[in-house]
């Protein structure tokens with residue numbers, strides 16, 4: 001069954017201590033790169049879109065192309081809406097055919113975060129769609145969500161347990177110090193111990209609610225492996241893919257300014273992005289796991 005929600009693939013990843021890449025796309029060439037690389041690497045995979053490109057192209061259009069591409073793929077593939085901070089748009093994406101929905105109400109106080117997250121979880125679960133919630137805030141810029149580094153709040157482990165229980169979410173994104181965009185420092189301060197504590201409290205007696213790491217771009221390979229070994233089983237990668245897409249397009253156009261064949265740009269972009277995705281699948285340990 002290639003088209004799945006995120007629950008089963010991530011419970012398996014949590015149990016077997018690897019992570020599944022969640023790769024951000026804004027167009028269908030990128031989506032094609034994700035699907036084809038997953039098939040080639042025999043890897044489970046999550047395709048994710050931010051809210052702005054989802055609204056721009058239309059959630060039903062993304063979902064239809066996803067279905068057309070993923071339907072015959074021999075690996076589990078999930079379509080995820082990332083950092084959606086509007087309950088109504090979460091529901092629209094669920095109705096349109098997304099199979100995993102992230103409600104990000106982390107900027108609200110704890111009780112309101114629970115209330116909104118619970119509402120989305122209850123709605124999505126009637127359609128067998130899994131739900132990701134966030135506790136604490138991830139700094140940086142992710143689409144329409146902007147959080148200053150000094151205002152980012154890390155996730156409290158005890159509240160994380162309460163949050164999971166009261167919302168019924170399937171996946172938890174605990175803020176542990178990773179950031180969106182390009183890291184401004186070479187050695188971002190990550191709270192590994194906090195991640196280990198949260199993983200122990202939530203999944204210590206067997207995989208229950210897989211943990212999500214946001215802000216993959218720019219972390220060293222060693223850091224990524226450590227985050228996975230401590231219990232991160234969904235790993236979001238966005239900025240690196242955006243940079244590769246635009247840099248590759250720019251370089252191609254500069255080198256071939258007399259050509260007017262968009263199909264050739266698509267081809268070099270597809271190859272370049274596939275390379276990045278394949279590298280991440282190997283690093284996260286998901287290759288060969290489908």
Ligand SMILES: [Zn+2]
Nearest residue numbers: 142214215236
């Ligand atoms: Zn994120």
